[in-house]
Amino acid sequence: MAFAVLASTAPSTTSAPSSDPVARRRSPVALFLLLPGILYLVLFFLTPLVSLLLTSFQAPREFGDIGQYDYAFRWQNYVEVVTTYWPHIVRSFSYALAATFFALLISYPLAYFIGVKARRWPLLQSLMLVLVIAPFFISFLLRTLAWKQLFSDESYVVQSLKALSLLAPEAHVTGTAFSVIFGLTYNFIPFMTLPLYTTLERLDVRYLEAGNDLYASPFQVFRKVTIPLSMPGIVAGTLLTFIPAAGDYINASRDFLGGTGTQMMGNVIEANFLVLQNFPAAAALSILLMTVILVIVGIYIKRSGTEELL
């Protein structure tokens, strides 16, 4: 998935040559090239979304079995899921926000070191990048389980924390909001670091020197020069962390780092769809999740002035 992150940050840099009028022409070949892929996305991405929207308004079939629904316009489904699952909705977005914040805090200095300070040593730079994407080469679920076991009550980590009285004797680490946010932060650090790295790697250090020459303190240079110049990376990284984190249900799952009090929207969508067969509720929650995310993404991209990312 590492390359995914690299790839998704690429378009902003490579759009220039395509505006070349010589290179672009109209031709029926274009249609032939586009049609199969676009048709595929219409069939397996767009229509499923429509189907999800229709499902979200379905009503239970009269005298039907569990899991039998008919098309209707039952907008009450939305009211019901919000009143039933509002804690999960709040948790999803607050956990995702917290994880995004911590991931940014941890990733920025790391990306700065790899992208700016390590430029003199290309081998070190590429080695560090390989280490950043290394987690993608091993199952996401196994990595999360590894943390669960490292944080279990019998583990050395928890035992020593308790011995040092840093943790109450009866306290648990797994199953808490802390461990879910921890897991989300850990799992999405590479998604944050890579886009930050791609912008910081292109940062012209002469701007920083100019700031120093103009008697700015290192902090002022960082705040007024480095941060604004790395904004595209910050926006890309925070979105690549926030979106999947808000929809994630592995970390919050009871078998992984979560507990009964930490379930997120993804968990209830999964439970309603695959276990309870309450398809309209699952669909309504999915539509809500997607709408909120699209609104947040839209506002965020507009406010930060990075529309060209699209």
Add this chain to the structure above:
Amino acid sequence: MKLSLGKWLLPVYSALALLFLMIPIGYTFVYSFNDSHKSNITWQGFTFDKWLNVCNVQNGVVCQAFGNSLFIGAVATVIATTLGTMIAIALVRYRFKFRSQTSLLLFLPMATPEVVLGAGLAAQFLSIGVPKDMLTIILAHTMFCISFVVVTVKARVASLDPALEEAGRDLYGSAVQVFARITFPLLLPGILAAALLSFALSFDDFIITNFNSGAVTTFPKYIYISAARGIPAEANVLASAVFILALVVVVTVQVSGAARARRLAKLS
């Protein structure tokens, strides 16, 4: 003294951050040598057995799930890479109507949470009565891989000098010849990168798979199902083997890329 502390702060921090990223990987690798029986949670002693008899546990269920993942990844990669490469070439090289709508359609799947993609497809398969099996997983994986292929290959097409293809046409090369002898070979590194990416995305996907797999078990789904009652060390063996293989591939690509860059630098 203060100066040297400031100088070392960032490198030391970076090393610690990378170490933090490696902890669960190291844990998974170490526990692939655990002489465990049912669950692989407490350390029981060192053994090579799990590596030597990977497929013997639980009548080979782990290996079957692993094989399913390889098969699904391979098929989805071939389809997604073909469709995505075609779109990428069209986007960079041709003018057409509905261009911004096309870009939006390609961007949206990447900005949609996986749980929504998964539930959407599952709702569609349910409403038209398609049973969930291997085919529905492949259809789902191909869908989310296409966009990533497009962005990866697009960067490569954009960096390709159109003059090279024009030279081919000037020398009376047919459209097919120009594509086969010039465009395709020059795009190949980008296409290969996109294929690797697709495969990695498909292989590690759990959320979308879980909604569209029915009774078929993939490797991540196997881990999810078994998480409650304990995962055999054999799963750690397979994951560690994939990790080592992927690391070797990436390091080789990096080293050969650096060597080629040096050769090119020498030439010019």
